[in-house]
Amino acid sequence: MTQKNKAMQNMERILNFSAGPSALPLEVLERAKEEMLSFNGIGASVMEISHRSKTFLQVLEKAKGGIREIMNVPDDYEVLFLSGGASLQFAMVPMNFLRKKAYYVVTGAWSLKAMKEAEKIKESHCGNSKPEVLKAYSSEPDFSVIPLPTEIQFDEGCDYVHYCSNETIDGVEFDYDLNADKTPVVCDASSCIMSKRIDVSKYSMIYAGAQKNLGPSGITVVIVKKEFLELCNPKLPTLLSYRSFAENNSMPNTPNTWGIYLIGLVCDWIREKGGLEVIGRINAEKARLIYEEIDRSDGFYRGRAKPEARSRMNVTFTLPSKELEEKFCTEAKKLGMDGLKGHRSVGGIRVSLYNAITLEAVARLVEFMRDFRVKNHKP
Numbered sequence: 001m002t003q004k005n006k007a008m009q010n011m012e013r014i015l016n017f018s019a020g021p022s023a024l025p026l027e028v029l030e031r032a033k034e035e036m037l038s039f040n041g042i043g044a045s046v047m048e049i050s051h052r053s054k055t056f057l058q059v060l061e062k063a064k065g066g067i068r069e070i071m072n073v074p075d076d077y078e079v080l081f082l083s084g085g086a087s088l089q090f091a092m093v094p095m096n097f098l099r100k101k102a103y104y105v106v107t108g109a110w111s112l113k114a115m116k117e118a119e120k121i122k123e124s125h126c127g128n129s130k131p132e133v134l135k136a137y138s139s140e141p142d143f144s145v146i147p148l149p150t151e152i153q154f155d156e157g158c159d160y161v162h163y164c165s166n167e168t169i170d171g172v173e174f175d176y177d178l179n180a181d182k183t184p185v186v187c188d189a190s191s192c193i194m195s196k197r198i199d200v201s202k203y204s205m206i207y208a209g210a211q212k213n214l215g216p217s218g219i220t221v222v223i224v225k226k227e228f229l230e231l232c233n234p235k236l237p238t239l240l241s242y243r244s245f246a247e248n249n250s251m252p253n254t255p256n257t258w259g260i261y262l263i264g265l266v267c268d269w270i271r272e273k274g275g276l277e278v279i280g281r282i283n284a285e286k287a288r289l290i291y292e293e294i295d296r297s298d299g300f301y302r303g304r305a306k307p308e309a310r311s312r313m314n315v316t317f318t319l320p321s322k323e324l325e326e327k328f329c330t331e332a333k334k335l336g337m338d339g340l341k342g343h344r345s346v347g348g349i350r351v352s353l354y355n356a357i358t359l360e361a362v363a364r365l366v367e368f369m370r371d372f373r374v375k376n377h378k379p
């Protein structure tokens, strides 16, 4: 090993508040490191074996089973692994399910993107009548609120209603499961999946890019009701069809084996922590500590989201000037805290508090925020 490599190995890990890809639990990384060269004593890494091998099939079942157990996924749902990120789901959902009319709840940059992709799919429809893609609600341009259930308007006979349960860029989060008795609900839960208990039975489909709470980037989890799968457009190419993923155990082609393996390890970790009730309570407490500091800062830190819409996963706020925001990030970095810069489209600061972020890490950040305010606040 070179001197440089040795030095890097000894480096202390940072407190990583990045929005995604983001921090993974240390225990998971350590286990992956232990098993890197020889998984289960087979003399090869999990990345180096056939996805059709018995060993890998066990890895796949473990990850699927972990998600089922932790999220209480009912038996009439499939758990699938896809690639292409959550962004591919923005296109696959309308490709598979848009026939006449779909509605989008637009509460932030990601749900707006999902709707725009659906509009493109609509435009590419070859039939005589183009389907409709409509807004069920919009909080543009501020994206600082979450609608009450009664404010979301859609036609009950439509193909589906889509929403994003946590807007990673804007920092707003639904604190309820959107319930539509007679209409399939499709949810982008990329940045809050497994951060608290949700009622899966209320959804026809939940999807999430793994790179926040579940594992590495490049793999997406799709939880879909079998009844809804029946409605898939049967004429799609294999890799764009949910049905082909369901019929081929998520492997119509070579999957991201490493990603699936890590999701299995993250599931072990969540179970060891006590499951979603415990994880949910810790996450609520982490967010409470940061928002409390924002609220007592006399306007020095200004939250983007209205208090009742605040996200527990992505806390977004601004400081009195861009210079102070830069100084905030630079000084935090010197103290080992990184990933705090807001998304490039909105600026400001964003603190992401996914499952792997500990209460201790948050307490250190809050202490820094307090010190920074005392030194820089000029009322």
Ligand SMILES: Cc1ncc(COP(=O)(O)O)c(C=O)c1O
Pocket (backbone or CB within 6 Å): 020, 084, 085, 086, 087, 088, 110, 164, 166, 167, 168, 169, 188, 189, 190, 191, 209, 218
């Ligand atoms: C809520 C949400 N949806 C979708 C995406 C897009 O994910 P990907 O980059 O995996 O396509 C992101 C990415 O951060 C996200 O936060």
